[in-house]
Amino acid sequence: MNNLVPSYWGRPLEHYLSDYMLWGAVTVDSLMSSDNLTMIDEFRDNIDRVSAIASGDPDMSNQVSVSTLRSLHRMPYKPETYVHMANPPLISGCIKLMASIRGSGKPSPFSYELGYLSFRLVEICLGACLLDNHRVLAFKTRSPLCKPNLVPPVVEELSTHAGGGGRESYNCVLGWSFCPDHATADYPLIISLSDTRLLMELLYSDRKLFLEAMRATHAIAGNLSALVFLFWRYVNYQRLLQGQLLSKKLRIPMLEIFYRCWVVSSTDQHAAFSHMYLCDKDQWPPWNELLHKVDPEDSRELVRAFTGHFVAANKFTFSDPITVSVLDIPNALYFLAYRIVPESEDLVGAFVETMIQRLWCAIADREESNELLIDSISTSLVWLRTILQQFHNTWETNTMPLSNIVLAMVNSELLPLVGRAMLLLEPFQSLDRQTPDLVKRSKIMAASRLLFEGISQVVPRDFLEMAFLHTLPVYWQVSRQMEFMSLVVFPEDIYPRRVRRGFYTVCVEIWNALCHSIADSQSRQGQGGVCANPRCPSPWDSGRNGVCVFALLGNILLYASMSSNHD
Template sequence: MKIFEEKSNFAGVASAVSHKSLPTSYSYFWTLRIIPLSKLRSSWTVTNLYKPFSGTSFSYEYGYLSFRLLTLVIGVCFLQRTNSLDMTISNMEAEPYVELLLTFSGHVSRVVEDQMDVVNLSGNGNHFDCGKEMIRQQIDIIHAHRIVYCILQFLLPCSPEPKLNNTTPMSWRRHPQWGRPLADYISSFTEDASKGRFYQSEFEPIALEAIEQVCQLAGDGSNISMRDVEQISVATLDTILVLSRSPLYLRHFESPSLISGCIKLMASVQVNGNPSPFSYEYGYLCFRIIALAVGVCLLSRRYELAEAISEMIADKETALLDIFSCHVSQLVAEETEEAYGRGPVCDWILGWIKSPDQPQQPPLASRPDIMNLLIILEGDRKRFLKAISSTVTPGLSGIMFIIWRHVHAKCVSKNHSRPESLVVPFSELLWRCMLAATTDEVTPLMYMFNDMEVVSELWDKHSKRYDEEDSVSILNTYIMRLAPTNPRRYSRLTSVEMTSLLRFIKWTVEPGCEDLFAQVFGMTLDRTWEAVVGKEIDDGLLVDAVSRILVYLGDFLQLLEHMHPISGPIVKDVTLMLIEKESLSLVGRTMLLMVPTRAPPVQTRECETRRNTVFLGFVEMLYERIEGLLPSYVLGREFSIYLPEWLKLYRHFVSLRYRTENETRTKWDHYRMSGSSWRHMAKSLGLEPQIKAILESGKKCCYSRCAAPDDLDGGELTCPLCLGRTYCSARCQAMDWDLDFGSGSHRQLCKRST
């Protein structure tokens, strides 16, 4: 930049940056961080840093101001490379009563202290060998020694970087081109980190220059040269993203070329020869820019960008990116819903077709670029989920929208020669996005999922194997969505969403994640109970949802069955969770929601009959898998607590069946089938011998003053403590427990009450 090439400006910049009363001081810190160090090398010699007290460099104001500028430049570089610059600037803005340089120096000091810890931890310290003693001597005698240490460390020649090991601090795992690894950079994109706003007009042209650099890479080719990549650093991408911190700058993301260029840059981030953009900060920054650019383009083409910006300006309490993401998600939901059954009607907004009601738009992204993006994201799917679930990534639904339209056009609207090549990777990404979806993103992603149902069996056939780390990450994200720690940002999964996600999760489970099974079962059953009790959706849809949830949980049990007896403690924990969460009662409650239908089905009630048959079949499959985990006598002992509930519902089915003798055959068949299925479940749980003994015992209602004690067919209710007394109703049971008519109340006589 010219300002640093002219000596006449050198002192002026230093003075401006350090002058606390200058209103634009903050912008110079942003300016300094994107200056290539090579452009400053020629000027460093004027300060003669190796002899700071010789009296030559500081004899006149020029030398001192030059030195002052260099300390700022190097300090900013250190803050940038340790990702502390944004926080430093935010603190400067938040503390106007504190002198700027005091805040700046404090942050640099902390960074340098961390680096000195690295020296102490690195053993022989070969990274610092050259000049380390000199640095330590200077630290003892030089005022503002920490900033001077920064300068010396940059100027002194260094040995090659040390090899990394388990004790190496993560700050030294930074890649020279790609920046920080995934574990480090996610902390810089949390909800708290996204709340700041940045208004500095002086910074705008710098960011626009960075955008232009990326746009020059756009084109039909899928690859770019490493020389092109090296011209765009992490700092360049970060500079572009600063524009997203002001609603006034957001319009600059309206650029299809920016989308294309960032897709190519993402592909350049490779690990072991394969694209892995989310392994390092560089790839994530590219993805974040793509999400912003796609969202801004979509809003602009629907003439909704101005409205979104106005809301951002008016609402200073809500984070800018949250407002932006909500507008993008709403737009995508409307376009997706409108596309149902109407072909490519929404593709006008992508510039792929001409709409009679809308102006012709240039392509938002070329199909080769979209295909390239799909392959890149799916290839790094494990880290993709970690990144989007651990950061605030605005406008994610916009990216999925353009990929979905491409896959829909190729595989749903037309017959693709190899549809699995598109459906499988897209489904993989879609499910992961649904797992990590924020409240505003749920609806548009569910619309896309429903549209892809017609080809979803391709994913079942061709889904890839997963590893333990990925399985654990998927299950933990699912658990988070069942009980969000941030309910303002994430909504709890509905019963319909659970069925969609469990279908995906069941295939991703691998040995090593079974410790999470009990928690998954418990939280899933709790949420299912809430849906049933609260009548979350229509009864028919609720029956569908419960049946699928239970059969998918059965698939988890199948994995445990294959691992038995290694997973014995896990099997016990899962079994106890099924008992604690009253899974059998949940099944019985849902069975009562079914519409009575005839078997075999008749045409007029075919849908309900199929639904009932599927539900009973799925539930029986679940309990057959439970049967395969533990011996029958163990299951019978553990599930014996269910006997009163089982007998209660069984008698209810018998009663309902005989009440319909004079009605149509439909209800008779339905309740006979339900009762038969109910007994099959009891058999799988090892309860059949106990039930048979009870039903053949001829027991009556044990309350001595019951009006109709005979013919209970085993008893409607049983004492849950001793299992020895039966009752026809809850009233009789309560009265017998409390009242003493001479021979003692059951509270006094029950063998297990004490």
């Protein structure tokens, strides 16, 4: 360790992280054999020691060691001790400890073990304080249900109460200001505005190491949604106190912290994140404010984190909760798109593949209505094109990364995904291309066409045709399906046959255009004579313009299935 670094700061990040990957399990085992009374007395002594730093005594920080903080991390695992974590002075003391740790000449709490443990305690204590101030019965009575997993639903409830226009003062549970419903309520102050601002600045300035540390140590019992709730309310409240100017200055730090927390948070916290994001959309910066210098190592860490998050989402079973809502994907891409730099392009292929697979899962399991699914897929394709645009005119110098990105799209069946999404569309009542109905519903058509045009602009034509060659039967399948759908009418269909035929004519036009971006018409026609139905007894004999009876039967069965589920 550097001789200039105080020994009580503990180990540097590259040495301490591995010890906390399984910290939660080890902590629970150690608690099972601990004496409650002795343990609580020890906890109280350590809480007092850290809390004393909040009073401003500079000498007290030297008396808080890593072992002191490690002992406090055992408290959330038992109701008898977890309730003692609802301690505002403990939060303030930990924030001041974080601010005292410096790396490379600036505050860097995650550079050393003491700063990391201090942050984790802030996170845990904040959740406990919210449970206490919200008067959660299990917390107040110290029941066996008194655990940190009570925090996410409470944060979701609080964000629903406080979110929306005109509610900047709805900070009752934090003790800052009060809404009309709680004007006479007595809520203790959890954390001061100055400490909140300091904590926000610390996390933003050390955001690279913050993400690295959080990714590696999921086992610690914390609640990042509670932390994001704190900052979300702070930015809203500053809008009321200081006006829009200060609020705008906080938008980028807020966004950076929000998504770094989201991408490493547990499943049960996602609903709370979504509520906070959707309640105050005007709080988030427009895309042109996101164009700032990105650290290459931070970019790589972000791409890895988002890829890992989507990989976990693609492995869920019907008995597991969904880890990433399909509705959250466009928002995540909005954050990530401008943080991809040339130094991280070799990781983009894996990310693109897992993201497209996640969209496939959403369609296969009908996670949302067709309209919401199509909107999410469309917006995701728009952001995917934005990512690709950053590699324009770089094929000669970035051949391998770009080829991997295109092959990832092929392997994850991007073309079939677009075709499937287009077949989810309801026919338009009007074929006037300027009507709002057509503009809204045709978003998937415009987004997919622009994406495939974008793909054709970053890689050579011959490579593109070769890469997508084995997917070209999909072109024929989707075209035939659209032709079939234009000829049939559901028993209670509200759309006249004229409308249905006109709609699918537009679909075929768009489908032909986007497929032309990746293969010429001769290649597509050559593939069109091959029946891809695995039960077809003679897949090569259907003829270029003929219709295989097995393919037609498949269409009829699909139509019957859709008709039975048709509203």
